[in-house]
Amino acid sequence: MYAQMVKSTGKGLIARDEMTAEDRTFQDRIDAGEKIEPKDYMPDGYRRNLIRQIGQHAHSEIVGQLPEGNWITRAPTLERKANLLAKVQDEAGHGLYLYCAAETLGVSRDELFKMLHSGEMKYSSIFNYPTLTWADMGAVGWLVDGAAIMNQVPLQRTSYGPYARAMVRICKEESFHQRQGFHIMMAMVNGTADQKRMAQDALNRFWYPALMMFGPSDKDSVHSAQSMAWKIKMNTNDELRQKFVGETVPQAQYLGLTIPDENLKWNDDTGHYDFTEPDWDEFFHVISGSGPCNTDRLNARRKAWDDGAWVREAMMAHAEKKAQRRVAAE
């Protein structure tokens, strides 16, 4: 989801008799529901996997500010503008919580940024789609944050302490995001015929990209088994996607909007909706750098980093000078 394509050890699940004694003790702690803390022993694969996953998650929060930042100056009312500004500010905060959690694993903030800027580390595919109209702010809050929450709630129980604690804070703050999005959608569908059309159009464009947020289908996610054994992934991609569809369809009905899937129908036998899978070729295309906005998003991040360099350096130099003066005065 926010970490859709985490390449793990590259192998499948490590069998118990292939583990070292230390790794077996580690796995026992996880199985017993204990939290792993930064200074505790952990296998290299666990550490590497977590850095990639938390890093991707953090990058997604930060890059995720861009599609919404696009509309802050053009929000239709002052109230909507204040709401959106607060939401985008939250995303910055969520990125910071997550970067700090990743840093406890021994990677520096600058290294993480460098890997984002070089394309070595990914962020969620969803942020490579453009936000064309104000209704997209509704669809993003409702669907994108809705999908994010669905993934993040179980991650509050993840085995790595700092990650779990960051998720608790994030979940507490994030439910307002989804509600403000749904609130925008409600205003649009109750507005003029044109406004309702805009809402439907936003749903049409964001539905499949939102489904992609949960990552590839289980049969194609080779890395899941080990991540689930380590409890850094709590549900499979397909489980969460199904849950998302189940919760979102009635909300769309409430809005009087149509999910753009003619195969969508309730299945009495399974107790779930049947639905069309997203176009996975498109997904792999977007995640590997060729989506509609990949270049813009990365350029915006690189520019912010480069343009801010003199500020970072000047602040550090000033603080050092002040510290030296203090020492001299003592």
Add this chain to the structure above:
Amino acid sequence: MSKEWPLWEVFIRGQHGMSHRHVGSLHAVDAEHAIKNARDVYTRRNEGVSIWVVMAKDIAASSPSDKGPLYEPARDKVYRHPTFYDIPEDVGKM
């Protein structure tokens, strides 16, 4: 590459009468800057009435491998808890 801003640990007093609790960390050039950032990052929803910041490198921590020697000795000293002492009901609340 330029020098990275140092890491600070942030502690917040949630409300009057409570102790400061660790809430997370952030990067800042000095203490004043760290408090300003902590205010933005950790108190956006009235979560605090007071902020402490400490440079992460100045925190000394016990080692996980010392868990045994440090905490096991307390385990068999049940007489440090009030429930260890049976007092007849006739005595009343104590």
